[in-house]
Amino acid sequence: MKMESSDKVKYVLWFAQEHVNFRAADIESVASIFNIEVNYHTEISDVPYCIVELPSEKEAHLLASRCISLRSVLELWGHGKTNEELHNSIQQTPKDRMYPHFVSEKSFRLTVETFCKSLSMKEKVERIESFSYLPIEGNVNLKDPDVTFYLLEYFGQDSNNIPEQPYELFFGRWVADGQRSLIQKLSLKTRHFLGNTSMDAQLSLLMANQAKIVPGSLVYDPFVGSGSLLVSAAQFGGYVSGADIDFLMIHGKSRPVRPNQKVREKGESIKSNMQQYNLSSKYVGVLVADFARPLWRPDVRFDAILTDPPYGVREATFKVGSWRGPDIKPIAEKHLPHHIPAKVDYDLQELMRDLLDFAANHLCMGGRLVFWLPICREEYDEEKSLPKHKCLRLIYNCEQVLSCHSSRLLLCMEKVKEPVTKEKTPPAELTSTTRFRHRYFGGKEQKE
Numbered sequence: 001m002k003m004e005s006s007d008k009v010k011y012v013l014w015f016a017q018e019h020v021n022f023r024a025a026d027i028e029s030v031a032s033i034f035n036i037e038v039n040y041h042t043e044i045s046d047v048p049y050c051i052v053e054l055p056s057e058k059e060a061h062l063l064a065s066r067c068i069s070l071r072s073v074l075e076l077w078g079h080g081k082t083n084e085e086l087h088n089s090i091q092q093t094p095k096d097r098m099y100p101h102f103v104s105e106k107s108f109r110l111t112v113e114t115f116c117k118s119l120s121m122k123e124k125v126e127r128i129e130s131f132s133y134l135p136i137e138g139n140v141n142l143k144d145p146d147v148t149f150y151l152l153e154y155f156g157q158d159s160n161n162i163p164e165q166p167y168e169l170f171f172g173r174w175v176a177d178g179q180r181s182l183i184q185k186l187s188l189k190t191r192h193f194l195g196n197t198s199m200d201a202q203l204s205l206l207m208a209n210q211a212k213i214v215p216g217s218l219v220y221d222p223f224v225g226s227g228s229l230l231v232s233a234a235q236f237g238g239y240v241s242g243a244d245i246d247f248l249m250i251h252g253k254s255r256p257v258r259p260n261q262k263v264r265e266k267g268e269s270i271k272s273n274m275q276q277y278n279l280s281s282k283y284v285g286v287l288v289a290d291f292a293r294p295l296w297r298p299d300v301r302f303d304a305i306l307t308d309p310p311y312g313v314r315e316a317t318f319k320v321g322s323w324r325g326p327d328i329k330p331i332a333e334k335h336l337p338h339h340i341p342a343k344v345d346y347d348l349q350e351l352m353r354d355l356l357d358f359a360a361n362h363l364c365m366g367g368r369l370v371f372w373l374p375i376c377r378e379e380y381d382e383e384k385s386l387p388k389h390k391c392l393r394l395i396y397n398c399e400q401v402l403s404c405h406s407s408r409l410l411l412c413m414e415k416v417k418e419p420v421t422k423e424k425t426p427p428a429e430l431t432s433t434t435r436f437r438h439r440y441f442g443g444k445e446q447k448e
């Protein structure tokens, strides 16, 4: 994050206070997609704002066109820790920046927004009137104004201890809203086909941004389940495909998960979800396949791999195999059409090794692998707990806290070099991941 100070136009990034740990990665990934140079005047942290400098308003629109964690972007005209500081800073803003928006031809609205405090209508009107020195000539239009001015007041985050006066005040012109509306559009509540491990829309969209999916990207999810990650990737223009070992899930025949649903509706499938969102043209297809077995030709390349691997908590973690080992008799030709292969436990460390090897072999150079890893919080050690691969560089590690003991990390890795040998890397020692499973099942390693 580059921190600089100059007289260029500054913008306030006003964030939604949800998945706070994911917002820096969201902004940085989107900035990188559009090649936007962002100079940070304040750090992206747990407060719902960040002041940045952008080359022009066009870049503010581009950031807002993809960022999920952003509520709005404002052109900053004033900022202070008190009302006096705020109004002084507005007076110092170059007139040629503000005055073109004050002309009589432009209708306007002044919106007062507070964080961690509600204001009465009377208090809001008092605040609006404190800006009466600005020579705004346009008519007020509350419904559809040509320009919206914003006063943002930040009262901290402790709802049990709200101060009389805000800690920070910002004034500016609204430029654009982020993509929060996509969270509703793709909500699981209204999704046609659901599985019991479908990823919620907001996290799926954040994953697609970290993976830097752009129109035309070829995207793959090797543990596709109900395809929720494909939906968000397709929403951003990716051509999506996936695989899963579970035949019933892939064919939309698994047990329904909605409380009042006894049988699946006709046509429930990943494909029908794509149709629901008008994304059919982005759907390449899904396959039944065991990730532990090679499926793709060595020269196949994906632009991004997005996945939520099985951890044996809400879904089984297995692969095709036999406890009798590799020395089993081949199946007779005549039995093959009806043969159901035996399954064995897919060890988590082995699965992680396979996932990273797969990404190293099948990602385009610079392509990203974005996936979840559960951890046991007290034993987590960034050095020892994360899987590594010499061809992949860790870009982001965002924690979603699940309980006081456990979290899951969203890891984003970028391919930085081609593997020289196609040999498998030895499985990594993932201490806290293994213990996560051990702990989760009450001290016993789970058996499927």
Ligand SMILES: C[S@@+](CC[C@H](N)C(=O)[O-])C[C@H]1O[C@@H](n2cnc3c(N)ncnc32)[C@H](O)[C@@H]1O
Pocket: 195, 197, 198, 199, 222, 223, 224, 225, 226, 227, 228, 229, 243, 244, 245, 246, 249, 289, 290, 291, 292, 307, 308, 309, 310, 311, 315, 316, 317, 318, 319, 320, 346
């Ligand atoms: C956490 S779920 C993925 C959920 C998915 N993101 C969704 O939207 O529904 C993990 C999936 O991995 C699948 N799976 C388990 N073992 C597998 C294997 N060896 N190869 C491929 N898929 C496997 C499970 O059937 C399950 O659907």
